[in-house]
Amino acid sequence: MDTVLKVEGLKKNYGNLQALKGISFEIQKGEIFALIGPNGAGKSTALRVIATLLSPAGGNVEILGYNLRKEPEKIRERISYLPEEAGAYRNQRGIEYLRFMANFYASDSAKVEEFLKRAAEIADLGERLYDRIGTYSKGMVRKLLLARALMTKPPLAILDEPTSGLDVINSLEVREIVKNYVKEGTSVLLSSHNMLEIEFLSDRVALIDKGLILDTGTPRELKEKYSADNLEEVFRRAVS
Amino acid sequence: MRKFLNLIKKETKELLNIQLIASLLFTLILFYFMGTLMQGEMEKAAAPQEIAVWDLDSSELSQGIIASLSSANFKVTMLDEKDKESAIERARGSSATLLVLIPKGFGRSVSEFNSMDIETYYFIRGFSISATSASGAVKSVISAVNSYISDSFLAQKVPGVDPEELKNPVKNRDFVIIKNKVAEGSPAEVSNFILSQSTFVPIILMMIIIYSSQMVISAVAMEKENKTLETLLTVPIRRNYIVIAKMLSSGLVGLLTAGIYMVGLRSYMGGAMGRIPSSNQLDSVVQKLGLVFTPQGYLILGISLFLAILCGLAIAVILGVLAKDLKSAQSLLMPIIFLVLIPYFITLFSDVNSLSLPLKVLVWIIPFSHPFLATQNILLANYPPVFYGILYMLVVFSILVFIAARIFSSDRVLTMKLQLSRRSLRGARL
Numbered sequence: 001m002d003t004v005l006k007v008e009g010l011k012k013n014y015g016n017l018q019a020l021k022g023i024s025f026e027i028q029k030g031e032i033f034a035l036i037g038p039n040g041a042g043k044s045t046a047l048r049v050i051a052t053l054l055s056p057a058g059g060n061v062e063i064l065g066y067n068l069r070k071e072p073e074k075i076r077e078r079i080s081y082l083p084e085e086a087g088a089y090r091n092q093r094g095i096e097y098l099r100f101m102a103n104f105y106a107s108d109s110a111k112v113e114e115f116l117k118r119a120a121e122i123a124d125l126g127e128r129l130y131d132r133i134g135t136y137s138k139g140m141v142r143k144l145l146l147a148r149a150l151m152t153k154p155p156l157a158i159l160d161e162p163t164s165g166l167d168v169i170n171s172l173e174v175r176e177i178v179k180n181y182v183k184e185g186t187s188v189l190l191s192s193h194n195m196l197e198i199e200f201l202s203d204r205v206a207l208i209d210k211g212l213i214l215d216t217g218t219p220r221e222l223k224e225k226y227s228a229d230n231l232e233e234v235f236r237r238a239v240s
Numbered sequence: 241m242r243k244f245l246n247l248i249k250k251e252t253k254e255l256l257n258i259q260l261i262a263s264l265l266f267t268l269i270l271f272y273f274m275g276t277l278m279q280g281e282m283e284k285a286a287a288p289q290e291i292a293v294w295d296l297d298s299s300e301l302s303q304g305i306i307a308s309l310s311s312a313n314f315k316v317t318m319l320d321e322k323d324k325e326s327a328i329e330r331a332r333g334s335s336a337t338l339l340v341l342i343p344k345g346f347g348r349s350v351s352e353f354n355s356m357d358i359e360t361y362y363f364i365r366g367f368s369i370s371a372t373s374a375s376g377a378v379k380s381v382i383s384a385v386n387s388y389i390s391d392s393f394l395a396q397k398v399p400g401v402d403p404e405e406l407k408n409p410v411k412n413r414d415f416v417i418i419k420n421k422v423a424e425g426s427p428a429e430v431s432n433f434i435l436s437q438s439t440f441v442p443i444i445l446m447m448i449i450i451y452s453s454q455m456v457i458s459a460v461a462m463e464k465e466n467k468t469l470e471t472l473l474t475v476p477i478r479r480n481y482i483v484i485a486k487m488l489s490s491g492l493v494g495l496l497t498a499g500i501y502m503v504g505l506r507s508y509m510g511g512a513m514g515r516i517p518s519s520n521q522l523d524s525v526v527q528k529l530g531l532v533f534t535p536q537g538y539l540i541l542g543i544s545l546f547l548a549i550l551c552g553l554a555i556a557v558i559l560g561v562l563a564k565d566l567k568s569a570q571s572l573l574m575p576i577i578f579l580v581l582i583p584y585f586i587t588l589f590s591d592v593n594s595l596s597l598p599l600k601v602l603v604w605i606i607p608f609s610h611p612f613l614a615t616q617n618i619l620l621a622n623y624p625p626v627f628y629g630i631l632y633m634l635v636v637f638s639i640l641v642f643i644a645a646r647i648f649s650s651d652r653v654l655t656m657k658l659q660l661s662r663r664s665l666r667g668a669r670l
Contacts, residue, residue, distance in 0.1 A: 052474060106477065
């Protein structure tokens with residue numbers, strides 16, 4: 001299998017606080033890999049470092065062979081990042097926002113149109129795509145942002161709590177979108193508190209706590225290893 | 241380039257929203273309306289004033305005084321009432337602003353060198369500019385009366401000699417020297433001319449810097465508040481392009497805003513001040529002394545102004561990073577306002593060369609001081625300080641852009657926050 005992301009001994013500090021204490025994992029092409037852990041475990045920090053937003057204090061990150069420290073711009077061309085609390089420009093219309101973002105990735109206007117067509121399918125907002133984002137509900141904004149993240153078919157999509165703040169119906173829709181998308185070759189790195197969501201979505205999971213990865217494996221492997229019925233129990237036993 | 245233009249388009253569109261356009265239009269209309277109103281008042285104030293005269297003396301002198309008032313831009317209405325109260329009552333009922341009462345025996349008393357009072361009654365009917373400026377009529381009337389009396393006396397005693405020559409026997413000829421050019425003219429007029437030429441630039445500059453900086457700070461703060469900055473920072477575009485795009489679009493919109501405000505202000509000032517007639521003599525002095533902006537002078541001044549604006553925008557980007565939301569962004573504008581106001585007031589009220597060394601250094605350190613000083617220096621053909629100023633601003637701008645780009649390329653763009661009560665660097669959310 002092709003390795004899309006390779007993380008080795010990744011460290012990150014905020015002043016005296018060690019947020020990441022040397023984590024390592026790999027993601028293969030077409031794989032959904034999830035980081036699960038409690039608040040403050042270091043999930044979002046790991047995703048932000050890999051998304052080139054924060055600089056690592058130690059270790060090495062490579063995406064499709066490009067080094068994070070040396071070639072962050074090459075990496076940005078190959079990833080898309082959906083932050084947990086992301087927003088969109090409220091004065092723009094949904095379609096304007098997508099076009100604005102598509103222009104950063106497309107080489108010509110035909111490619112922009114292709115991205116927009118795909119985004120419209122993913123967001124599934126119908127005519128509301130032509131309304132101002134300020135009038136959207138939280139679920140609509142989240143679907144728009146997910147469409148933005150996936151419309152370019154990035155080799156690696158980094159999704160931080162993709163269903164954060166969404167109701168059950170919207171969450172199910174978002175999960176379906178993500179699940180279907182990897183079939184087209186995109187790899188996904190995601191984080192979530194929701195263990196059920198992770199179990200449904202992920203091919204492999206890393207349990208993270210206090211800046212350290214405690215264990216990695218498929219949900220089935222982990223459940224067998226810790227003799228647990230679900231990932232919540234796996235996590236509780238791994239921590240204890 | 242395509243990505244950069246994409247950013248510029250988005251930033252400009254965000255700034256040039258319907259609220260801004262509406263407020264600019266409203267300002268223009270307001271200035272125009274105020275200017276028209278002021279112009280009407282000024283015209284009323286400049287029109288001949290109506291005064292009522294009650295002459296109880298009917299002497300040759302009093303008749304002469306009344307004639308001199310008519311020739312001194314007063315519209316005189318004569319009263320022939322029986323008593324003072326009736327005269328005041330009639331004058332009050334008319335549109336006269338002043339009642340002049342010449343007492344009986346006035347001519348005789350003056351001819352015997354005994355001073356005698358002329359009573360004046362001023363009617364206040366409102367507080368508009370035209371109404372209040374008419375109060376100067378009292379002084380003008382008395383001045384015209386005194387002038388008439390002294391001129392008639394001198395003409396009587398020294399016939400054949402112009403009374404003006406007797407009253408002001410010493411005359412002078414003024415010459416002004418600037419560098420190696422000499423011209424005959426009033427130094428006060430030349431100084432006023434230089435001052436009038438060099439006060440307009442600081443006002444424009446102050447407005448552009450404050451407007452553009454506010455826009456940049458708000459643009460960065462809004463990205464933070466709306467949680468769009470993180471996404472923007474992960475798109476494939478160089479981080480310094482993000483900084484430059486924000487600066488450039490804010491600069492353009494700031495320039496447009498300031499331009500519209502200046503048109504409005506000019507319309508208002510035109511109404512308030514009226515058109516100041518240009519004296520041919522001053523024009524000739526100004527030409528002789530070389531106090532004119534050449535195309536090169538305009539170009540140098542333009543470069544100086546542009547660099548000052550860029551410095552303001554670069555400072556604003558850095559300050560914008562410190563803002564955690566739009567509300568805190570407003571207070572972060574204060575340092576820029578102070579940096580603009582300090583040289584503005586210093587150059588307006590004093591000569592930089594006459595300041596103490598620490599104050600001089602303070603003025604020179606502030607990049608915005610240089611275009612303030614450039615106008616006068618260009619007019620006086622004193623170019624070296626202007627070039628040093630341009631060079632200095634270029635260096636400051638480069639350093640500021642470097643700092644801004646470094647901040648945007650590092651974690652600090654997300655982790656730097658300035659709290660109103662205390663300054664602290666906070667770690668990002670884990």
